[in-house]
Amino acid sequence: MTLEPRHSPIVPSYGTASLADLSSSILASLDPEASPKQNVLGLAPAQRACLLIVDGLGWELLRDHPAAAPFLSELARNSRPITAGFPATTSTSLPSLGTGSPPGQHGMVGYKVLVPGTDLLLNALRWDSRVDPRQWQPLPTVYERATAAGIAAVHVARGAFRGRGLTIAALRGAELRPADSMGALAAQGAAALAENGRALVTVYHGDLDSTGHMFGVGSDSWYYQLSHVDKLAEQLASGLPPQACLYVTADHGQVDVGPDDRLDADEMPELRAGLALLGGEARARHLYARPGAAADVLATWREVLGERAWVLPRDEAIKEGWFGPVDARMADRIGDVVVAAAGSYAVVASKTEPGESALFAMHGSLTPSEQLVPALSFTAA
Numbered sequence: 001m002t003l004e005p006r007h008s009p010i011v012p013s014y015g016t017a018s019l020a021d022l023s024s025s026i027l028a029s030l031d032p033e034a035s036p037k038q039n040v041l042g043l044a045p046a047q048r049a050c051l052l053i054v055d056g057l058g059w060e061l062l063r064d065h066p067a068a069a070p071f072l073s074e075l076a077r078n079s080r081p082i083t084a085g086f087p088a089t090t091s092t093s094l095p096s097l098g099t100g101s102p103p104g105q106h107g108m109v110g111y112k113v114l115v116p117g118t119d120l121l122l123n124a125l126r127w128d129s130r131v132d133p134r135q136w137q138p139l140p141t142v143y144e145r146a147t148a149a150g151i152a153a154v155h156v157a158r159g160a161f162r163g164r165g166l167t168i169a170a171l172r173g174a175e176l177r178p179a180d181s182m183g184a185l186a187a188q189g190a191a192a193l194a195e196n197g198r199a200l201v202t203v204y205h206g207d208l209d210s211t212g213h214m215f216g217v218g219s220d221s222w223y224y225q226l227s228h229v230d231k232l233a234e235q236l237a238s239g240l241p242p243q244a245c246l247y248v249t250a251d252h253g254q255v256d257v258g259p260d261d262r263l264d265a266d267e268m269p270e271l272r273a274g275l276a277l278l279g280g281e282a283r284a285r286h287l288y289a290r291p292g293a294a295a296d297v298l299a300t301w302r303e304v305l306g307e308r309a310w311v312l313p314r315d316e317a318i319k320e321g322w323f324g325p326v327d328a329r330m331a332d333r334i335g336d337v338v339v340a341a342a343g344s345y346a347v348v349a350s351k352t353e354p355g356e357s358a359l360f361a362m363h364g365s366l367t368p369s370e371q372l373v374p375a376l377s378f379t380a381a
Contacts (some may be wrong), residue, residue, distance in 0.1 A: 003360060008131070009310050009366035014102040014324035016040060019084055019093055022249055022375055026051060027142045027244075030200060033151045044379070048199045048244040050189055052236055054229050055090060056209030056363070058253015059372035063225075068223050069230035070246060071237070072376060076352060081372040084252045085245040086322040086340070087111065087284035088363050088370040090209070091124030091166060093251030095275060097202075098170035099139045102324025106139050108169065109323055109333050111281040111364070114288050116332040121279050124355065127165025137169035138345035139256040144173030152196035156188045157204040174202070182207075182232050190239030212254045212361035219360075228242055240380035248376040253369045254361040255283070257346045263305070266351040270300055279335055281356060282346035283377070284364030285333030308345040310366065312338050340365040 010356035012018050021040045026038035026049050030166055066073035085096045087110050095108040112121045115131060122131055143153035152175075159178030161167050167176070179188040182205070189203040208225050215221040237246050265271040265278060272278070274293030279286035289297045294313065302311045302329045317338040320328050326334070339347065342365070348357035363370045 002060060002311070007342070007367075010083065010371040011321050011344075011366065012085045012371065013100070014085070014321065017080075017082040017375075018096070018102065018324075019082065019249065019251070020096040020100050020102050020324075022082060022247070023097045023142050025102065026173055026247060027146055027151075027200060030146070030151050030198060041375070043377070046245045046379075047197065047245060048193050048201070048241060050193055050201045050203060050236060050240070050244065050246050051097075052189075052233055052246065052248045053074070053094075053202060053266070054248065054250045055204070055205045055206040056212050056219070056252065056254050057226075057374065058369055059374050060369050060372055063067065063131070063254055065223060065226055068226045071230050071234040072374070075248065075376040075378060076374060077267065078194055079374065079376050082168070082249070082375045083371045084250075084373050086366060086371075087280065088252035088268045088365060089281060089378060090251050094166065095137055095170040096255065097249075097251070098141045098143070099137070100142050101139055101234035102266055104318070104323035104326030106137050107327065107330035107333060108137055109330065110284060110286055112277060112279045113278060113286055113333045114279060114335075119277065121277055124166055131165065133165040133169035136165075141171065141173045143171060146175055146321045150198065152192070152199040154192040154196075154199065154201045155204070156192065156201065158206070171202075179203075184229055186232055186235040186239065189236050193239075193244055194241050201234065205229060209254070211376070216256045216360040218256055219256045235277065237271060237378045237380075240378075242380055244279045244380045246378040248374055248378075250373040252363045253373065254363045255344050255365075255367065257282070257344050257362050261343070261345045262357075263308070263347045264347070264357070265347055265349045268304070270304060271347070273297070273300060276353070280339070280346045281339040281362070281364050282353075282359075283362050283370070285339035285347055287337035287339065289336040298337045301337060305347070306344065309347075309358045311341055314338060342367065375381075
């Protein structure tokens with residue numbers, strides 16, 4: 001009999017305390033006509049709001065490094081974490097923030113997922129020109145809803161993100177302002193707030209995540225980068241105009257994965273048996289089985305991974321609420337079998353995914369280190 005992981009997974013708190021609830025609540029706090037039900041986090045009314053999204057800054061990582069981030073740590077003293085959503089990855093969390101809806105509704109359910117009716121895995125970060133991002137993610141965004149309510153909507157991020165599939169799917173409706181340095185992020189964010197009487201401004205910083213991927217979240221490089229992020233947040237707070245709020249969150253946390261904690265699907269034929277496509281990423285896998293092979297794939301992965309992962313068939317993962325309420329049109333994008341790594345384990349694919357498999361820190365799963373993210377706030381005097 002296969003043992004289950006020692007600790008239960010952190011099932012995202014959709015509808016009460018998730019990234020989707022944060023963006024919906026911020027928009028509702030800016031709109032006097034919004035229903036109180038839309039402001040599930042109970043945020044105070046405001047004229048202008050800035051949401052700083054720090055890629056990779058999990059709640060536990062922030063909590064464990066107060067000396068590197070004194071400003072953020074002070075804000076965290078009077079706050080509680082929220083959950084990212086599953087998978088805990090940028091290509092799912094940004095659409096959750098961008099739409100105010102859980103993954104099962106916006107349909108961006110992972111890093112690499114099947115395009116139903118094809119043998120194509122869509123990489124949501126790199127995209128594919130054959131897939132229309134507006135059809136792939138059909139829900140209106142919070143930026144489109146803000147504009148319709150007379151609220152200026154601005155997204156500040158690297159200029160290279162303009163026109164990308166993920167940007168169109170998750171952030172359409174926002175005015176995109178390029179900012180390729182931390183100083184520019186702070187200045188452009190403050191300017192966008194100051195220029196508009198009512199405004200929703202999001203500022204995205206991705207270098208903390210990439211630093212963790214390359215060097216690990218236990219590294220000096222990551223620690224020093226966190227101190228720069230803290231300064232960015234402090235500068236955004238100091239530049240707030242009257243009646244404005246700053247919120248700080250992250251799309252996921254991260255976990256260092258050592259060499260002994262990596263199972264290589266490209267070196268273990270049993271993990272490839274019955275598979276048509278290996279999707280997702282190392283800590284959050286979508287397994288797309290060949291016709292009639294789903295039960296065997298489920299049994300094999302459960303046997304091989306044992307306590308190292310939670311392994312569920314699609315219907316059970318949906319029933320357990322991993323993706324939130326799932327639109328029937330989106331269900332086939334989810335793997336026949338869904339795998340969420342426990343502890344610090346990962347299922348890499350060294351030959352077919354050499355770049356991803358070489359990462360030091362990873363994310364995607366349902367552990368506290370990945371799921372719990374900050375929901376900090378600061379209000380201008």
